[in-house]
Amino acid sequence: QVQLVESGGRSVQAGGSLRLSCVASGRTFSTYAMGWFRQIVGKEREFVATISWNGGNTYYADSVKGRFTISRDNAKNTVSLQMNSLKPEDTAVYYCAGRTGSRLSSPKLPDYDLWGQGTQVTVSS
Secondary structure, three states, X not given: OOOEEEXXXXXXXXXXXXXXXXXXXXXXXXXXXXEEEEEOOOOOOEEEEEEOOOOOOEEEOOOOOOOEEEEEEHHHOEEEEEEXXXXXXXXXXXXXXXXXXXXXXXXXXXXXXEEOOOEEEEEEO
């Protein structure tokens, strides 16, 4: 059974940077798209970034475009989210997700069927 495990979340001051990582178990990581989502308590989970199976296509939410970068290393079964110029409104639990049925990136939450446990990012002003 494939599992996703995130790491890298912590508290940081506004303007700072963080790098989140997500490691997938199993041998099929290179065959499906991945995404990052985030959720604030009491609100719906929202799309952050997505990347296709080979990293050739990426797409970002407008709120993070130009500040966040998604990447993947299929040899290490890892997808990462580099977050720069962090703002207090970026505070949330961040989840990595796998779209195991497709190689194509997608911003749509229902397209993802594999989820990590989440990692907390807190940005203070």
